[in-house]
Amino acid sequence: MNTYHDCIPCFxxxxxxAARLVTRDEKIHEQVIRAVLKEAADMDLGLPPPAMGxxxxxxxxxxxxxADPYASIKKTYNQFALGLYxxxxxxxxxxSTPLETALRLAIAGxxxxxxxxxxxxxxxxxxxxNQALSQELAGNLNGFAQDVRSAQNILYLGDNAGEIVxxxxxxxxxxxxxxxxxxxxxxxxxxxxxADAKAVGLTSLVRVIDNGSDAPGTLMxxxxxxxxHAFAQADLVIAKGQGNYESLSEVxxxxxxxxxxxxxxxxAHIGLExxxxxxxxxxxxxx
Amino acid sequence: MNTYHDCIPCFxxxxxxAARLVTRDEKIHEQVIRAVLKEAADMDLGLPPPAMGxxxxxxxxxxxxxADPYASIKKTYNQFALGLYxxxxxxxxxxSTPLETALRLAIAGxxxxxxxxxxxxxxxxxxxxNQALSQELAGNLNGFAQDVRSAQNILYLGDNAGEIVxxxxxxxxxxxxxxxxxxxxxxxxxxxxxADAKAVGLTSLVRVIDNGSDAPGTLMxxxxxxxxHAFAQADLVIAKGQGNYESLSEVxxxxxxxxxxxxxxxxAHIGLExxxxxxxxxxxxxx
Numbered sequence: 001m002n003t004y005h006d007c008i009p010c011f012x013x014x015x016x017x018a019a020r021l022v023t024r025d026e027k028i029h030e031q032v033i034r035a036v037l038k039e040a041a042d043m044d045l046g047l048p049p050p051a052m053g054x055x056x057x058x059x060x061x062x063x064x065x066x067a068d069p070y071a072s073i074k075k076t077y078n079q080f081a082l083g084l085y086x087x088x089x090x091x092x093x094x095x096s097t098p099l100e101t102a103l104r105l106a107i108a109g110x111x112x113x114x115x116x117x118x119x120x121x122x123x124x125x126x127x128x129x130n131q132a133l134s135q136e137l138a139g140n141l142n143g144f145a146q147d148v149r150s151a152q153n154i155l156y157l158g159d160n161a162g163e164i165v166x167x168x169x170x171x172x173x174x175x176x177x178x179x180x181x182x183x184x185x186x187x188x189x190x191x192x193x194x195a196d197a198k199a200v201g202l203t204s205l206v207r208v209i210d211n212g213s214d215a216p217g218t219l220m221x222x223x224x225x226x227x228x229h230a231f232a233q234a235d236l237v238i239a240k241g242q243g244n245y246e247s248l249s250e251v252x253x254x255x256x257x258x259x260x261x262x263x264x265x266x267x268a269h270i271g272l273e274x275x276x277x278x279x280x281x282x283x284x285x286x287x
Numbered sequence: 288m289n290t291y292h293d294c295i296p297c298f299x300x301x302x303x304x305a306a307r308l309v310t311r312d313e314k315i316h317e318q319v320i321r322a323v324l325k326e327a328a329d330m331d332l333g334l335p336p337p338a339m340g341x342x343x344x345x346x347x348x349x350x351x352x353x354a355d356p357y358a359s360i361k362k363t364y365n366q367f368a369l370g371l372y373x374x375x376x377x378x379x380x381x382x383s384t385p386l387e388t389a390l391r392l393a394i395a396g397x398x399x400x401x402x403x404x405x406x407x408x409x410x411x412x413x414x415x416x417n418q419a420l421s422q423e424l425a426g427n428l429n430g431f432a433q434d435v436r437s438a439q440n441i442l443y444l445g446d447n448a449g450e451i452v453x454x455x456x457x458x459x460x461x462x463x464x465x466x467x468x469x470x471x472x473x474x475x476x477x478x479x480x481x482a483d484a485k486a487v488g489l490t491s492l493v494r495v496i497d498n499g500s501d502a503p504g505t506l507m508x509x510x511x512x513x514x515x516h517a518f519a520q521a522d523l524v525i526a527k528g529q530g531n532y533e534s535l536s537e538v539x540x541x542x543x544x545x546x547x548x549x550x551x552x553x554x555a556h557i558g559l560e561x562x563x564x565x566x567x568x569x570x571x572x573x574x
């Protein structure tokens with residue numbers, strides 16, 4: 001999807017939240033805001049929002065001098081989610097519909113997103129995940145289950161640190177030998193990288209690759225050849241999170257987008273209410 | 288007060304709302320947004336927010352080619368408020384504390400502000416004004432009444448069209464011969480100009496001047512000599528609305544700020560909750 005005019009005030013809001021998270025120095029906040037305003041004035045609105053996200057967080061890294069400003073947040077949420085893992089693994093195991101329960105949890109875990117929403121804390125995450133067990137799924141659960149059964153080669157695109165523990169719960173109910181799990185190629189916001197996949201035990205469960213890019217989404221043109229090859233080979237892509245939806249919604253491939261709808265722009269684009277648990281097959285998927 | 292970092296996403300939000308109010312042409316929206324982003328990148332944060340407001344609405348007028356994009360909104364709200372005038376005039380007359388009741392109504396009328404909040408409609412305005420009759424006033428009502436009694440020369444700075452009908456209700460309970468009412472010098476947002484003061488009958492009630500400026504507030508450096516003289520001569524200034532508060536809060540003069548607190552930044556600055564009906568004497572007022 002394109003970048004909408006409504007995304008622009010939100011970029012500035014995210015910039016301010018992110019700058020404040022990284023440092024208390026108001027001089028740095030101001031430098032970051034001015035640089036983002038300059039960048040935004042000339043941005044290409046034909047590109048998806050993660051293209052601007054990549055630039056914003058690049059500016060934050062450059063101005064703050066920190067290569068990975070969300071490092072401690074990522075660590076905290078990986079550990080927090082690993083702490084919840086036994087409880088929710090038992091819920092999945094005890095469920096009469098384990099795949100659906102695992103899917104709900106994986107989608108709900110998508111709340112751990114410091115891009116759209118910097119107002120999160122462990123209590124809110126825990127509540128959201130519990131709520132998801134009874135909230136209606138918006139989309140085609142049966143289609144998803146069928147496509148998973150018939151696929152030979154599944155590429156699962158992860159989103160955020162912490163959240164990937166809930167992806168692991170879902171992956172444990174998918175055919176492990178067919179799965180490749182992909183993370184970002186470099187730190188951006190609290191998006192998961194190889195270190196996070198390792199920290200939560202995904203690397204010892206399935207093949208894990210990185211996409212070679214530092215965008216908070218999947219901008220195909222910027223991804224590595226290895227990643228592009230894995231994408232082309234996959235007969236099913238499971239794309240987690242809003243950033244992956246925003247950047248892949250127009251890509252002609254068999255993709256299931258699974259995420260928690262977190263803003264009005266994406267809600268309008270996908271045709272669901274904010275807060276929905278989306279399980280949507282790409283409308284551009286080959287017949 | 289200075290411009291805060293939190294004002295910046297809000298400027299962009301206001302820009303987008305205003306551009307959409309003025310035209311449906313998305314190409315114009317984009318032009319306006321890009322121009323505002325460029326302007327904001329180099330803005331002087333030491334100036335109060337109305338300095339940026341002036342620039343934003345200047346851009347909107349220039350790009351849209353409309354000298355007064357809010358003309359019909361101003362007319363609508365003048366007429367709407369004039370329609371309510373008899374009802375509320377009777378409420379003031381029937382009140383055991385008419386000055387207080389008129390003051391509440393004047394402050395509540397400040398809800399008709401298309402700058403901070405573009406989500407207003409006549410129903411919401413009517414509800415807000417009725418609510419104000421029982422809502423606690425935040426500030427010093429007795430001090431205000433005393434200062435009005437002892438003043439020889441009162442300058443009343445108006446804010447928005449429509450709202451000035453409620454200012455009229457208050458002014459009718461002040462010593463008319465001592466009052467000068469001031470409006471903006473040129474159209475900006477839905478702020479009242481001379482035409483509005485005339486339309487609601489203020490010009491036949493008291494002396495009315497304009498301030499010579501098109502800022503949505505009172506930037507003294509940009510005001511006319513006539514206005515500056517009137518300001519200097521006044522031993523009491525009644526400044527209506529957030530824009531006047533933002534631009535005059537550091538000015539060393541005997542000023543009462545009366546307005547509905549409409550954003551978190553101003554709320555924090557003045558030390559009141561958003562939604563409060565503020566009656567605050569300038570902390571910089573001479574002893």
